Amino acid sequence: MGASEYTDDEYETLQTSKREIAGNEEPARIADVRVGDSTARLTLEFDWTDGGEIAEFDLDSERDVMELKTLARGLGYDYDHLPYLEGETVTAVYLDGEWVPAATLPDAGPDVLGDASTGRFDPLSRAYRAATGRVGDLSTNKLLIAVIVVKKLLIASAIVYLLVA
Structure with missing residues (x-):
């Protein structure tokens, strides 16, 4: 039984499936920031995949705006300077089938995510x-x-x- 060789696509699929587990944290680079009239989109890039993941925020939602303010403040920027987040590195968490910046989560941290999964705080x-x-x-x-x-x-x-x- 010899070792099988993986194609680039198969290797990327394996790496992605290994990392896309609820609560998993990975470093990500904010590759693109698009702020429109009603939404803000952050494109997160990981070193283990070629594609980017999009985190979208509704600017009409107070909660989403507070999350963006927290993210910007955590990186040393004001909310008005969201486009300057491009190139910054953040911790992203995989939740509900998507990657989101950890700073946008309430009480972000590995111990809190573990507590939230069991329902105990x-x-x-x-x-x-x-x-x-x-x-x-x-x-x-x-x-x-x-x-x-x-x-x-x-x-x-x-x-x-x-x-x-």
């Missing part, structure tokens, strides 16, 4: 993720200002306590 991990996300949004300047303000408040409260006591 861990409130502690969601709270931790939300807190770390908020802390990550703080800039160094904002953090320094907050420390200085807290320090001044502590000094003022100590002086008031000494004067009253």
Whole structure:
């Protein structure tokens, strides 16, 4: 029994079927961004296939617009600069027969996808993720200002306590 040789098409089909499993994450490059009057389309390209996958967003849907804003913000762009996403690399997740950018999913992450598939959500991990996300949004300047303000408040409260006591 000898090893069989695969044609390029057969090899691509095998690679695709191996990766298209619900919840699977793969790096993808945003090859094209088309923003129309009512839809936005992102073409995602993977290194293991020649074709591109299209992720489409309805601009009349508040949810879809929020997903696009989250995606753009995660890559360091404003929502108004969606065309500049071309060439950026994102993590794509295979769900419901299509590839979507992971940043557009609520609470994106491998542990959340696993929880969602079983129907169980861990409130502690969601709270931790939300807190770390908020802390990550703080800039160094904002953090320094907050420390200085807290320090001044502590000094003022100590002086008031000494004067009253």
